[in-house]
Amino acid sequence: MLVTNNAARGPETGRNLDPWYSSYADRTKGLAASEVRALFAVASRPEVVSLAGGSPFVKALPEELIDSAFRSMMREHGPEALQYGGGQGIPQIREQILDIMALEGITDASADDIVTTTGSQHGLDIVSKLFLNPGDVVLAESPSYVGAIGTFRAYEADTVHVEMDEHGLIPSALEETLHRLRSECRVVKFLYTIPNFNNPAGSMMTAERRHEILEVCRREHLLIVEDNPYGLLYYDEQPPHAIRSLDSENVVYLGSFSKILSPGVRVGYVLAPHAIREKMILAVESSILSPSTFNQWLVNEYLKQADWKAQVAAYRDIYRERRDALDAALREHFPQFVWEKPNGGFFIWLQLPEQLDAKQMLPRAVKELVAYTPGTAFYADGRGQHAMRLAFCTETPERLATGVRRLATVINGELDLLETFGGLPMRSRPESGVIMPPPDIN
Amino acid sequence: MLVTNNAARGPETGRNLDPWYSSYADRTKGLAASEVRALFAVASRPEVVSLAGGSPFVKALPEELIDSAFRSMMREHGPEALQYGGGQGIPQIREQILDIMALEGITDASADDIVTTTGSQHGLDIVSKLFLNPGDVVLAESPSYVGAIGTFRAYEADTVHVEMDEHGLIPSALEETLHRLRSECRVVKFLYTIPNFNNPAGSMMTAERRHEILEVCRREHLLIVEDNPYGLLYYDEQPPHAIRSLDSENVVYLGSFSKILSPGVRVGYVLAPHAIREKMILAVESSILSPSTFNQWLVNEYLKQADWKAQVAAYRDIYRERRDALDAALREHFPQFVWEKPNGGFFIWLQLPEQLDAKQMLPRAVKELVAYTPGTAFYADGRGQHAMRLAFCTETPERLATGVRRLATVINGELDLLETFGGLPMRSRPESGVIMPPPDIN
Numbered sequence: 001m002l003v004t005n006n007a008a009r010g011p012e013t014g015r016n017l018d019p020w021y022s023s024y025a026d027r028t029k030g031l032a033a034s035e036v037r038a039l040f041a042v043a044s045r046p047e048v049v050s051l052a053g054g055s056p057f058v059k060a061l062p063e064e065l066i067d068s069a070f071r072s073m074m075r076e077h078g079p080e081a082l083q084y085g086g087g088q089g090i091p092q093i094r095e096q097i098l099d100i101m102a103l104e105g106i107t108d109a110s111a112d113d114i115v116t117t118t119g120s121q122h123g124l125d126i127v128s129k130l131f132l133n134p135g136d137v138v139l140a141e142s143p144s145y146v147g148a149i150g151t152f153r154a155y156e157a158d159t160v161h162v163e164m165d166e167h168g169l170i171p172s173a174l175e176e177t178l179h180r181l182r183s184e185c186r187v188v189k190f191l192y193t194i195p196n197f198n199n200p201a202g203s204m205m206t207a208e209r210r211h212e213i214l215e216v217c218r219r220e221h222l223l224i225v226e227d228n229p230y231g232l233l234y235y236d237e238q239p240p241h242a243i244r245s246l247d248s249e250n251v252v253y254l255g256s257f258s259k260i261l262s263p264g265v266r267v268g269y270v271l272a273p274h275a276i277r278e279k280m281i282l283a284v285e286s287s288i289l290s291p292s293t294f295n296q297w298l299v300n301e302y303l304k305q306a307d308w309k310a311q312v313a314a315y316r317d318i319y320r321e322r323r324d325a326l327d328a329a330l331r332e333h334f335p336q337f338v339w340e341k342p343n344g345g346f347f348i349w350l351q352l353p354e355q356l357d358a359k360q361m362l363p364r365a366v367k368e369l370v371a372y373t374p375g376t377a378f379y380a381d382g383r384g385q386h387a388m389r390l391a392f393c394t395e396t397p398e399r400l401a402t403g404v405r406r407l408a409t410v411i412n413g414e415l416d417l418l419e420t421f422g423g424l425p426m427r428s429r430p431e432s433g434v435i436m437p438p439p440d441i442n
Numbered sequence: 443m444l445v446t447n448n449a450a451r452g453p454e455t456g457r458n459l460d461p462w463y464s465s466y467a468d469r470t471k472g473l474a475a476s477e478v479r480a481l482f483a484v485a486s487r488p489e490v491v492s493l494a495g496g497s498p499f500v501k502a503l504p505e506e507l508i509d510s511a512f513r514s515m516m517r518e519h520g521p522e523a524l525q526y527g528g529g530q531g532i533p534q535i536r537e538q539i540l541d542i543m544a545l546e547g548i549t550d551a552s553a554d555d556i557v558t559t560t561g562s563q564h565g566l567d568i569v570s571k572l573f574l575n576p577g578d579v580v581l582a583e584s585p586s587y588v589g590a591i592g593t594f595r596a597y598e599a600d601t602v603h604v605e606m607d608e609h610g611l612i613p614s615a616l617e618e619t620l621h622r623l624r625s626e627c628r629v630v631k632f633l634y635t636i637p638n639f640n641n642p643a644g645s646m647m648t649a650e651r652r653h654e655i656l657e658v659c660r661r662e663h664l665l666i667v668e669d670n671p672y673g674l675l676y677y678d679e680q681p682p683h684a685i686r687s688l689d690s691e692n693v694v695y696l697g698s699f700s701k702i703l704s705p706g707v708r709v710g711y712v713l714a715p716h717a718i719r720e721k722m723i724l725a726v727e728s729s730i731l732s733p734s735t736f737n738q739w740l741v742n743e744y745l746k747q748a749d750w751k752a753q754v755a756a757y758r759d760i761y762r763e764r765r766d767a768l769d770a771a772l773r774e775h776f777p778q779f780v781w782e783k784p785n786g787g788f789f790i791w792l793q794l795p796e797q798l799d800a801k802q803m804l805p806r807a808v809k810e811l812v813a814y815t816p817g818t819a820f821y822a823d824g825r826g827q828h829a830m831r832l833a834f835c836t837e838t839p840e841r842l843a844t845g846v847r848r849l850a851t852v853i854n855g856e857l858d859l860l861e862t863f864g865g866l867p868m869r870s871r872p873e874s875g876v877i878m879p880p881p882d883i884n
Contacts (some may be wrong), residue, residue, distance in 0.1 A: 018717035019691060020665060023631055025575045025597075031724040058524040061517055066524070070512055074505055082500040082508070083705040118560050118708075121731040129596075133467045147731060154571075155467075170735040189465055225460060249461060262524040264735040266560075275460035282473040289563040292734060293706040319556040366554060 006310035026134070030153040050404030051145060051326075051390040052371035054346050055198065056259050060318050066143065066262075077297050085293035087285035089116025090271070093300040097269050100303075105241025108248055109271050115280045120229055120268035120436045124151050126283045127190075127225055127252055130276065132157040136273075137181055137188045141169055143349070143378030143387075145199045145227070148192055152380075157189070159380035164200060168205025169269050171212040178220055182409035190223040190252075196239045197230040197345025200378045201390035204343050207240035214246055229256040232312050234344035235320035240255060243419050246429065249273050257299055265295040315434065319346070326390060328405035334411070346393035349375075352411075355418050358388040370406040398427040458792065465746040468576070472595040485817040491648075491845030493832040494813035496641065497786050498701050503753065508704075510764050511744040511868070519739050527735035529727035531558025531711070535742040535794055539711050542745075543697065546673050547683025549691055551713050557722045558733045562671055562698035562710035566593050566727045568693055569667055573631045574599040579623055582634045585609055585820030585829075586789070587641045587669065594822075599631070601822035608635060608782060610647025613654040620662055632694075637674040638681045639787025642820045642831035647784050649682035665724060671698040674754050676786035677762035693717050697803050699741055701788075702754050707737040728877055767839030768832060771846035776853070788835035791817075793828065794853070800830040 057309035059078060073081050080090075088094075094111035103108055117123040124147070132138070134156035140148065142161030149159045163173040174191070181188050194211070204279050205213070210328035225401055226243045244253040253271040261267075265396055284291065302308065326348055327341050338351040352358060375384030396434075515523050522532075530536075536553035540706055543551055559565040565591070574580070578599035582590065584603030591601045602623060605615040616633065623630050635655070637647035647655070659666050668685045686695040695713040703709075724731065744750065769783050770792055780793040794800060799814035815833075817826025834842055 020718060023573055023665065025573055028721055031721060031728065033724060055526055059521050061524065063520055078505055079501050082706040084497055084705045118730045125729040130470055131465055131467055151728050223465065232611055263526045264524040266730065266734040276462060279470055279473060282475060282845065286473065286563060286593050287567040288560045288708065292708040292737060297736060423524060
């Protein structure tokens with residue numbers, strides 16, 4: 001039912017069919033359709049080899065482990081699991097999270113300083129809510145996680161990327177970027193970093209760099225938000241201890257069960273300095289009252305009953321094989337391209353020749369039944385055109401090989417065309433008949 | 443690790459031990475410790491009769507219904523349930539939600555316009571995120587839900603209460619309040635209403651009032667956010683159809699499984715006009731990526747397999763008995779006090795004599811092993827001192843009677859004192875030896 005005559009609607013209304021167009025908060029301007037959204041849609045079609053999404057291989061989790069956790073939960077804690085809980089999360093799971101974090105070198109934490117969340121993204125959202133005013137700046141790796149950039153944008157903050165190399169963030173680049181921004185009177189609120197197997201770059205920050213980055217941040221009084229969903233999923237050597245293990249006051253640490261158990265249960269956690277943690281609990285309550293007690297108890301029973309470390313080791317074996325398969329297929333088909341074979345995580349970041357535009361090329365790839373994520377998703381500033389993120393977590397080694405072969409058809413076809421037409425980048429609209437990906441990968 | 447010499451920290455730092463004190467976003471000023479939080483703590487001590495929290499009686503849910511939903515979910519949809527899902531929620535549960543909403547008279551909705559959320563509070567949070575700029579106004583009943591007031595405050599918006607009577611919100615009062623605020627150049631973004639069994643007042647908006655309130659809102663181009671967690675929990679007569687059943691463009695409708703199934707699974711939903719829904723999905727993704735697929739599948743299988751309408755009827759019988767028990771106990775002990783016996787929901791709103799202050803009296807009540815929620819929690823403007831919310835959802839009829847008897851001891855003691863000392867309200871600090879409630883009920 002449209003109201004057709006009301007001054008309160010403002011002048012914009014005529015341009016839009018949405019009667020509430022003039023009512024939205026300013027922050028909705030930062031809510032652009034994220035590429036994460038489209039990934040789900042593309043990846044779900046079975047004929048497409050999905051190198052796009054970051055969905056873990058949950059079929060590798062023996063169902064009896066979940067069954068048995070469920071039965072034990074219902075037997076011992078049924079009514080509690082079905083009831084509301086506190087905003088901080090149930091104490092039992094927070095105690096067990098201490099054991100998980102100890103594997104990352106974090107041994108001085110207290111369960112009191114942990115807040116459980118609806119997945120790690122919720123932790124990111126809450127940290128953003130607590131710290132980001134419109135116009136503030138977050139520093140991040142270059143490239144960085146698409147979902148984090150989106151969340152910062154939803155709080156009307158800008159992400160500014162800091163250069164990294166194969167050892168991780170470059171401390172002098174961090175310092176220079178920070179000084180430059182401050183000299184421009186920008187307010188920089190925190191450094192967002194994924195030291196272990198950066199999404200999408202796959203790179204790992206060295207121990208030395210962790211110390212150096214921390215030193216810069218301490219000196220400059222810059223909070224570090226350390227996001228560590230992949231730390232236990234290393235395939236060659238164990239990564240250095242978390243930055244949080246070096247400092248309890250300068251770091252907010254985000255962890256997740258999505259990659260070592262299941263993303264469907266949406267259980268993540270934040271370890272924060274005491275004063276921040278207090279505010280986090282209030283922010284969690286204000287956003288969802290309490291994280292799901294049902295899922296917290298389920299994960300708690302899983303951790304208690306299952307040999308979860310063995311399960312993580314099993315995941316490592318599966319993903320190592322897949323990483324190797326993707327790496328080998330890339331070496332076979334693209335010997336001239338540049339990438340780093342990652343020591344862990346889910347992704348290979350493939351650098352393309354300058355004349356190829358990964359976003360532009362995506363419709364052709366989907367037509368060839370292979371999907372990837374264009375590099376631009378991982379930059380707030382339009383960079384990344386000549387790169388793509390290839391996920392090896394979702395598909396089998398055989399399907400990974402098939403996917404790369406299809407990708408080679410697309411890329412070689414594109415390169416042939418470019419050669420024929422004198423090396424000009426292809427920027428034309430896709431021809432009719434091309435299967436278009438969902439509108440928001442574009 | 444405290445940094446002791448850094449200009450960027452600002453002048454406030456000396457006043458605070460939190461090294462990040464000067465870094466917080468402006469909106470954190472609105473994140474006050476909510477009384478909801480303390481309710482969990484108080485209610486969890488078994489010796490205390492809790493008339494405070496709004497926890498449903500989940501023990502009335504036969505465990506085999508959850509067991510069987512779980513088994514069917516794992517059998518049919520295991521890997522999907524453990525995996526990420528889309529930001530809008532799984533299509534299957536959205537289809538079934540149509541059947542639930544049909545019971546409230548909503549028959550023109552499409553599953554496409556539903557977004558599932560991490561409980562209904564998450565829906566409130568997302569609506570607030572989409573509409574509220576700092577300084578905006580939300581209109582709400584008088585009194586209104588503490589969690590909603592808190593969420594609006596977290597977005598730096600002000601809640602202004604509109605008078606209500608036994609038929610619900612008063613349309614002329616809504617119009618006058620709106621005109622007054624607009625004449626003061628305040629931007630009013632929406633009306634937040636709980637037409638069925640308002641939390642805390644227990645009152646039900648009549649059918650006529652629903653039409654009138656909608657007419658005012660249409661005429662004034664004011665969005666309605668209709669929160670309906672209790673609509674199916676009526677004890678005498680079925681309430682009128684939802685406001686949303688009368689208008690699909692002017693209403694955002696919030697529903698929840700917390701009261702008819704389990705709050706622990708945190709599954710709620712929003713039915714929104716098309717353009718708003720699109721933005722909601724983006725806001726959900728930005729805050730949590732996707733609601734728990736595990737819990738959505740579980741609820742989906744429950745709805746498919748269990749006779750959930752019979753279960754709702756069973757809840758009605760249980761809560762009706764409890765409402766009657768609380769009402770009878772109040773009639774026995776407080777024949778001179780004023781309250782309305784509610785037709786549904788979880789609460790009785792007890793008006794106290796002017797000389798009694800419910801918040802002031804709470805420590806004595808907790809000492810006597812009975813807890814309630816002081817009326818001030820449900821007002822953004824300090825009103826409600828002479829009222830308390832009594833929940834009949836959590837305790838058995840026997841415990842409810844015990845609770846009211848204990849409450850009578852406290853109230854009569856207080857009234858005796860007042861009489862002895864000439865009717866002056868007691869405002870002194872509690873004596874030492876009084877068991878204090880958690881610091882945030884104060």
